[in-house]
Amino acid sequence: MGVTRIKHPSHGQHYLLLKLPQEPYWCNGCMGLGFGPCYECEHEACGFYLHEECANAAPSTSHPFSKCSLKFHYNAPQGDERYCDACGEDVSGFVYQCSHKHPHDYHPRCLKLPRTLRAGDGLILQLRKELPSKCLRCGTRKTSNKIQGWCYVSSPDQYCYHIACVKDMILEKWREGYFSQYGDVNDANNLALQTFSESREIALPGGRRSSKATQIWRKAATVIMVIISALFGEPSALISVLVQYWLSS
Ligand SMILES: [Zn+2]
Numbered sequence: 001m002g003v004t005r006i007k008h009p010s011h012g013q014h015y016l017l018l019k020l021p022q023e024p025y026w027c028n029g030c031m032g033l034g035f036g037p038c039y040e041c042e043h044e045a046c047g048f049y050l051h052e053e054c055a056n057a058a059p060s061t062s063h064p065f066s067k068c069s070l071k072f073h074y075n076a077p078q079g080d081e082r083y084c085d086a087c088g089e090d091v092s093g094f095v096y097q098c099s100h101k102h103p104h105d106y107h108p109r110c111l112k113l114p115r116t117l118r119a120g121d122g123l124i125l126q127l128r129k130e131l132p133s134k135c136l137r138c139g140t141r142k143t144s145n146k147i148q149g150w151c152y153v154s155s156p157d158q159y160c161y162h163i164a165c166v167k168d169m170i171l172e173k174w175r176e177g178y179f180s181q182y183g184d185v186n187d188a189n190n191l192a193l194q195t196f197s198e199s200r201e202i203a204l205p206g207g208r209r210s211s212k213a214t215q216i217w218r219k220a221a222t223v224i225m226v227i228i229s230a231l232f233g234e235p236s237a238l239i240s241v242l243v244q245y246w247l248s249s
Pocket residue numbers: 027028029030031032050051054094109
């Protein structure tokens with residue numbers, strides 16, 4: 001298999017190689033977390049990474065959910081404290097912004113989110129601009145920073161999650177150091193078992209769990225896993241083990 005090697009204006013001094021890192025990384029373009037294939041500087045000491053979508057961002061684009069014509073910028077030209085209108089996370093690097101007075105902002109990765117996802121057992125999730133029902137994570141239709149935010153929803157709309165809420169779940173785990181211990185699957189398993197008891201945090205509302213509730217919850221965990229892969233990239237086997245342990249109960 002040939003190696004994909006590129007030069008990117010944001011890191012013009014070295015070549016970048018397309019790789020599947022074993023560890024999560026922070027994209028030096030959009031400043032977001034990533035799990036999947038990415039461009040990494042061939043000088044490892046640089047620790048420079050770009051999401052594929054960030055490295056290959058076109059100068060302008062559009063999206064069916066937005067009426068705006070969107071231009072790519074290395075930094076948002078308008079305003080500080082910008083939020084992505086898709087995922088609600090802040091925008092502090094590569095961004096698509098429109099020229100409206102109150103501009104819309106999107107991460108390059110968010111504009112490339114698949115419109116449909118398969119979550120197994122024939123369950124299909126659709127990317128939607130508006131929530132048809134309350135998000136199972138936050139219980140509301142708006143995200144915490146008042147961004148309407150996009151969601152993935154199953155049909156019938158039993159499973160509905162803001163992409164903002166699923167992103168928050170992973171970023172919270174990151175801040176707790178959950179992904180910082182890797183390299184050894186046994187370590188990963190031990191760590192996952194330690195946090196086993198916390199996994200209730202994504203339980204469906206309703207308290208006591210009947211076997212039916214457990215079944216629904218298992219499916220919800222599968223749905224969340226599929227959304228995580230869409231948001232952050234297909235995780236390596238090790239990260240996948242960590243996330244699945246955390247989601248299991
Ligand atoms: Zn990025």
